[in-house]
Amino acid sequence: xxxxxxxxxxxxxxxxxxxxxxxxxxxxxxxxxxxxxxxxxxxxxxxxxxxxxxxxxxxxxxxxxxxxxxxxxxxxxxxxxxxxxxxxxxxxxxxxxxxxxxxxxxxxxxxxxxxxxxxxxxxxxxxxxxxxxxxxxxxxxxxxxxxxxxxxxxxxxxxxxxxxxxxxxxxxxxxxxxxxxxxxxxxxxxxxxxxxxxxxxxxxxxxxxxxxxxxxxxxxxxxxxxxxxxxxxxxxxxxxxxxxxxxxxxxxxxxxxxxxxxxxxxxxxxxxxxxxxxxxxxxxxxxxxxxxxxxxxxxxxxxxxxxxxxxxxxxxxxxxxxxxxxxxxxxxxxxxxxxxxxxxxxxxxxxxxxxxxxxxxxxxxxxxxxxxxxxxxxxxxxxxxxxxxxxxxxxxxxxxxxxxxxxxxxxxxxxxxxxxxxxxxxxxxxxxxxxxxxxxxxxxxxxxxxxxxxxxxxxxxxxxxxxxxxxxxxxxxxxxxxxxxxxxxxxxxxxxxxxxxxxxxxxxxxxxxxxxxxxxxxxxxxxxxxxxxxxxxxxxxxxxxxxxxxxxxxxxxxxxxxxxxxxxxxxxxxxxxxxxxxxxxxxxxxxxxxxxxxxxxxxxxxx
Numbered sequence: 001x002x003x004x005x006x007x008x009x010x011x012x013x014x015x016x017x018x019x020x021x022x023x024x025x026x027x028x029x030x031x032x033x034x035x036x037x038x039x040x041x042x043x044x045x046x047x048x049x050x051x052x053x054x055x056x057x058x059x060x061x062x063x064x065x066x067x068x069x070x071x072x073x074x075x076x077x078x079x080x081x082x083x084x085x086x087x088x089x090x091x092x093x094x095x096x097x098x099x100x101x102x103x104x105x106x107x108x109x110x111x112x113x114x115x116x117x118x119x120x121x122x123x124x125x126x127x128x129x130x131x132x133x134x135x136x137x138x139x140x141x142x143x144x145x146x147x148x149x150x151x152x153x154x155x156x157x158x159x160x161x162x163x164x165x166x167x168x169x170x171x172x173x174x175x176x177x178x179x180x181x182x183x184x185x186x187x188x189x190x191x192x193x194x195x196x197x198x199x200x201x202x203x204x205x206x207x208x209x210x211x212x213x214x215x216x217x218x219x220x221x222x223x224x225x226x227x228x229x230x231x232x233x234x235x236x237x238x239x240x241x242x243x244x245x246x247x248x249x250x251x252x253x254x255x256x257x258x259x260x261x262x263x264x265x266x267x268x269x270x271x272x273x274x275x276x277x278x279x280x281x282x283x284x285x286x287x288x289x290x291x292x293x294x295x296x297x298x299x300x301x302x303x304x305x306x307x308x309x310x311x312x313x314x315x316x317x318x319x320x321x322x323x324x325x326x327x328x329x330x331x332x333x334x335x336x337x338x339x340x341x342x343x344x345x346x347x348x349x350x351x352x353x354x355x356x357x358x359x360x361x362x363x364x365x366x367x368x369x370x371x372x373x374x375x376x377x378x379x380x381x382x383x384x385x386x387x388x389x390x391x392x393x394x395x396x397x398x399x400x401x402x403x404x405x406x407x408x409x410x411x412x413x414x415x416x417x418x419x420x421x422x423x424x425x426x427x428x429x430x431x432x433x434x435x436x437x438x439x440x441x442x443x444x445x446x447x448x449x450x451x452x453x454x455x456x457x458x459x460x461x462x463x464x465x466x467x468x469x470x471x472x473x474x475x476x477x478x479x480x481x482x483x484x485x486x487x488x489x490x491x492x493x494x495x496x497x498x499x500x501x502x503x504x505x506x507x508x509x510x511x512x513x514x515x516x517x518x519x520x521x522x523x524x525x526x527x528x529x530x531x532x533x534x535x536x537x538x539x540x541x542x543x544x545x546x547x548x549x550x551x552x553x554x555x556x557x558x559x560x561x562x563x564x565x566x567x568x569x570x571x572x573x574x575x576x577x578x579x580x581x582x583x584x585x586x587x588x589x590x591x592x593x594x595x596x597x598x599x600x601x602x603x604x605x606x607x
Contacts, residue, residue, distance in 0.1 A: 007128055008032045008049055009121065012042040012068065013057040013086065017374060018110075022055060025114040029122055039063030043071060046078055052128035053121055055108075058087040069102040082124045084108055123191060130184060137177060144170065221544075223251045224566030225477035232484050251566070274317045274403045278428035281312040281321075281346055281353060288325035295333045299340070303329075306345035313428040314353045320400050321425065324408075327393040328357050328421045335419070336361030352406065353427050358420040364412040372410050373398040401425065462486045463576060466507035468498045468524065469542075470516045474565070478511075478542075481569055495519030499527060506533055509576065512559075514543035514550070522557040529558040538576070542567055 009031050011022045019035045026033055031052070036042040039060060045051075054072065058065035065085055072078045083102070088110035096107065105124065108117055148170075152163055227248045235241050285307065289296075296303055314321065325344075332342045342359045364372060373394050401408045406425040412418065465487050469475040472493065479489045490505050492498035494516055502510070510528060514521035521541060528534035541554040546564035554562040563572065 006031045007052040007125055007132075008034055009125065010034050010036060010042060010045055010051045010054045012036045012039070012054065012060075012065075014038060014060045015057075018057070018086075021112065022117075025112065025117055026121055029118065029125065031125060039065075039068035039071070042068055046072060046075075046081075051081060053124040054081060054083045055121070056083050056085055058085050066098060066102060069104065073102060082127075084120060084124070086110060086112070127188075134177075134181075141170075141173070141177075219473075220251060221542075221565035221567065222471070222473035222477040223247065225474070225481045225569075227251065228481050228569055229477065229484065232481075274320060274400075276315045276317055276404065278313050279316060279318050279321065281314050281355070282307055284314075284316070284318060284321040284325055285344065285346075287318075287322040288329055291322070291326045292329045292333055295330060296342075299333055299336070299338050301333055301336060301339070302341045304341070304343045306343060308347065312346055312348060312353050314425045315428045316404050316425055320404070324397050324400050324423060325355065325357075327397045328423065331393060332357055332359040332361065332419070332421075335359070348427060349424070351427050352424045355423040355425070356420060357423075358418065360418040363415045363417045364410065364419055365415055366412075369410060369412065373408070397423075461577065462488065463508045464488045464490075464505065466490050466492065466498060466502055466505060466510040468492045468495065468510070468516070468521070469513040470494055471513070474513075478567065485569070485573065495521075495524035495527070498524060502528070503531070503533055507537055509538040509540065510534075511540045511542050514541055514545055514554075522553060525554075525557040525559055 009026060009029075011019055011026075011033060012035075013019050013022070014037050016037070019037070023033050023035070034045055034049075034051070036045050040063060042054070042056070046054075056065045056068060060068075063071075065087075069083050069085075072081060072083065082105045084106045085104050086108045106120055108120070148163070148166060151159065151166075156163075227244060230244045231248075235244070285305065289303065289305075329342070329344065336342065336359045340360050342357070344355070344357050346353060346355045348354075398408055401423060404425055406423065408421065408423045411420045411422070462485075465482055467475055467479050467482075467489060468491070469478075470493055475491050475493065479491050483489050490501060490507070492501055496519060498510075498512075512521040512524055516524075519527075521543065525539055525541070528537075528539065539559050541557075541559045541562045542565060543550070543562070544565050546562075551562045561575070
């Protein structure tokens with residue numbers, strides 16, 4: 001920043017944690033950061049000093065951000081003070097119009113991206129400094145004019161030539177000032193163009209990620225199907241079996257990476273969604289232990305797992321539950337001296353699953369227990385040694401647990417006496433494991449372990465099935481897999497061939513790809529539904545497109561469900577097995593006559 005003296009920046013938020021984060025983000029600007037925890041306190045600060053910019057939280061108890069902004073700009077002294085609104089809730093265009101009428105110059109969404117917030121505030125501070133410099137120049141110019149008037153009155157006769165010379169100098173100064181103003185205006189326009197280009201680049205990035213995920217899912221589907229076919233056939237060669245398992249594991253890993261790829265844009269916008277499904281707690285514990293195993297090994301800790309023989313089923317997001325348990329286990333390993341003992345146990349308590357993680361580490365003083373879950377809190381600093389980390393792991397645990405509808409608590413007898421964390425998550429009801437809704441939505445979860453061939457796990461009735469996909473590998477691998485499972489399968493590589501062969505075949509189930517040339521899956525679904533033979537069959541979308549808008553389009557086109565490649569054949573078979581008579585599926589989905597299981601499937605596929 002230029003112009004020497006630091007300016008004041010007012011940070012207004014009722015949450016101390018956010019104020020600390022704003023101060024951490026903006027401290028590198030080298031300006032005076034002044035905080036206020038309410039609208040009234042902000043007005044008091046404004047009356048006491050001048051501020052270059054106000055960072056104002058929208059949602060505050062008492063006087064919210066809109067009211068505070070209105071009072072600020074109603075005062076003549078502050079009517080030009082720029083305001084950046086900060087909000088953690090969804091805003092619509094009416095909210096934006098209201099904010100801009102109140103004088104807002106920008107919106108920032110929570111969680112805040114430090115670089116973006118810092119750059120926006122830096123621009124406004126720079127503009128404030130330039131306005132202040134301009135005011136000083138104007139003041140100097142006014143003083144010079146006053147001196148010139150006095151000199152003109154006193155020396156009008158004999159100082160004409162000197163006065164003309166001075167006027168010429170002043171005209172030159174004014175010309176330079178106008179040039180500076182034009183340059184400043186050009187810089188503002190250039191910044192606006194750059195910001196628009198950044199927004200367009202962000203939009204193109206989201207579109208690219210969605211397209212890339214779709215293109216990656218297409219080759220994953222035949223790989224996944226081919227591995228399943230290999231599992232259903234005897235091999236007898238241990239090296240080939242090992243190679244098959246490697247392909248299976250790496251394809252599953254790549255599928256998870258593709259799903260993470262789609263989450264990038266959501267995470268940058270602070271939109272973390274919890275996809276709650278019934279899951280075995282032991283699976284999440286196993287994954288969490290795997291993530292912290294290197295630290296446990298490095299510290300030579302002894303980990304004791306005390307899980308009951310009867311599975312504990314929770315309603316949760318497998319990735320997030322794994323993250324919750326892994327963060328707490330990692331915290332225990334970090335704050336326990338080498339050679340320590342850590343115990344993880346779980347039990348059912350009422351309608352909740354209680355997970356306890358206890359260590360014999362450095363413990364937590366009673367005075368610090370209330371702040372353990374606060375952002376940037378690091379209880380381990382008390383022993384004088386740095387344990388690493390930024391102090392956000394447990395704050396994230398608390399947020400994720402609450403998003404699941406649970407709670408988390410911490411207990412410690414004091415320094416040197418260990419710590420126990422207790423996590424409570426909602427239990428999954430038995431019926432939640434058997435509805436088509438649960439089965440269909442589980443198709444988007446991490447791939448389940450494949451059951452060995454010939455174990456008799458799939459017992460659904462055999463169906464006449466029509467498969468339509470322009471990707472020959474995906475089409476034939478899925479056709480072979482379903483044929484081996486006993487279904488009567490007919491294939492078509494495009495929508496026109498499907499419409500030609502279907503009337504004579506009369507399929508009970510049709511599985512359609514969406515992104516096909518000529519006639520896409522949406523149009524094919526609408527044409528099938530328009531035929532007498534296609535009104536009551538089970539119509540399934542199988543595609544690499546898996547975003548919420550794609551699912552809505554599938555529902556509007558007449559699909560009963562939307563599945564993302566690669567298809568989990570076990571879940572799909574269980575889904576088909578929920579309907580005793582596929583030809584009556586459409587009639588069964590009416591509220592008056594629908595069995596509970598089929599009604600849940602219809603509701604879920606529309607979600």
